[in-house]
Amino acid sequence: xVEVGLLMTIALILALLHFxxxxxxxxxxxxxxxxxxxxxxxxxxxKPKVSIIVPTYxxxxxxxxxxxxxxxxxxxxxxxxxxVVDSASTDGTPEKVEEWARRNPDVKLALIREPTRRGxxxxxxxxxxxxxxxxxxxxxxDTTWSSNDTLSNAVLWFNDLSVGAVTCLKLPAGKGxxxxxEGYRExxxxxxxxxxxxxxxxxxxxxxAAFRRSLLExxxxxxxxxxxxxxxxxxxxxxxxxxxxxxDNAWCVENVPRSRYHTWRIRRAQHLIQHFMxxxxxxxxxxxxxxxxxxxxxxxxxxxxWILVIAVAILLYLALNPSIVAIALIxxxxx
Ligand code: GDP
Ligand code: MN
Numbered sequence: 001x002v003e004v005g006l007l008m009t010i011a012l013i014l015a016l017l018h019f020x021x022x023x024x025x026x027x028x029x030x031x032x033x034x035x036x037x038x039x040x041x042x043x044x045x046x047k048p049k050v051s052i053i054v055p056t057y058x059x060x061x062x063x064x065x066x067x068x069x070x071x072x073x074x075x076x077x078x079x080x081x082x083x084v085v086d087s088a089s090t091d092g093t094p095e096k097v098e099e100w101a102r103r104n105p106d107v108k109l110a111l112i113r114e115p116t117r118r119g120x121x122x123x124x125x126x127x128x129x130x131x132x133x134x135x136x137x138x139x140x141x142d143t144t145w146s147s148n149d150t151l152s153n154a155v156l157w158f159n160d161l162s163v164g165a166v167t168c169l170k171l172p173a174g175k176g177x178x179x180x181x182e183g184y185r186e187x188x189x190x191x192x193x194x195x196x197x198x199x200x201x202x203x204x205x206x207x208x209a210a211f212r213r214s215l216l217e218x219x220x221x222x223x224x225x226x227x228x229x230x231x232x233x234x235x236x237x238x239x240x241x242x243x244x245x246x247x248d249n250a251w252c253v254e255n256v257p258r259s260r261y262h263t264w265r266i267r268r269a270q271h272l273i274q275h276f277m278x279x280x281x282x283x284x285x286x287x288x289x290x291x292x293x294x295x296x297x298x299x300x301x302x303x304x305x306w307i308l309v310i311a312v313a314i315l316l317y318l319a320l321n322p323s324i325v326a327i328a329l330i331x332x333x334x335x
Pocket of ligand 2: 140142
């Protein structure tokens with residue numbers, strides 16, 4: 001019955017690892033990196049030209065309020081171009097965009113209509129050909145920026161040439177726009193922010209992902225074979241030695257879909273798995289601080305979920321053999 005005791009011990013250790021590694025990582029980052037200085041020269045007066053790319057597929061219900069939000073940003077109008085790239089929506093999205101543009105002639109807006117749908121990354125690459133800004137900002141339609149200075153706040157980091165890409169932190173879903181303090185306490189925000197202070201974070205957010213255009217061109221635009229296209233592109237830029245960071249002065253609201261929540265969560269997770277699988281072969285050329293971050297994130301995304309699956313499988317196996325468990329417990333008690 002030694003094997004049973006052994007199996008139980010293994011299951012316990014695996015479960016401890018599954019919960020312990022993320023928690024330890026969190027406390028390590030919080031203690032050592034969260035309050036460190038950025039070592040980045042920021043300049044609120046730095047106002048480069050910005051291209052905002054909005055990819056749309058069947059977004060007729062949300063596109064107008066999204067464009068209204070963008071128009072409310074305090075960034076100088078003459079320095080902003082909005083590029084909506086639509087992939088053959090069937091619900092009248094492009095027409096809504098055209099109507100909006102007619103009502104808002106003071107906003108520089110271009111609409112690109114793709115004849116067929118070939119995915120978000122494909123559409124972004126298409127829009128990139130038209131972008132003239134020094135900074136390219138990608139933002140999903142179903143998201144909101146927390147305030148009118150979100151864009152300015154994200155852009156000012158690019159004053160430092162070591163910065164290659166910037167993303168927002170996320171406000172907890174469904175808790176309203178005014179809860180920034182709560183956002184600071186969220187597990188993922190602490191991790192993203194501290195990773196960014198250490199060097200870079202490998203997870204970007206579709207709510208606001210800003211890139212230096214010259215670097216986007218260097219890495220060949222967005223990958224069409226990896227779902228987490230923004231995260232992957234940012235990480236490739238980090239591997240070139242640039243900082244790619246989540247910043248604590250730009251906040252976004254994640255709009256969680258009302259229906260099919262679990263399908264959505266699983267799809268997001270799959271996208272990150274694709275991303276980290278593709279990063280594996282580049283680990284060796286990352287600067288040290290970045291390599292440490294990537295190693296932990298690779299573990300968390302590729303191995304950690306399976307560790308729990310294995311632990312549960314072992315416990316189920318033991319539970320389905322009650323006689324074995326009984327004998328094991330007696331054996332354990334006897335030792
Ligand atoms: P999720 O948040 O990861 O579930 O992805 P969404 O379905 O919300 O898509 C993110 C953004 O990309 C939204 O603005 C979509 O309208 C847009 N989008 C999704 N698929 C396509 C596509 O094939 N082409 C274009 N142009 N946009 C797309
Ligand atoms: Mn979405």
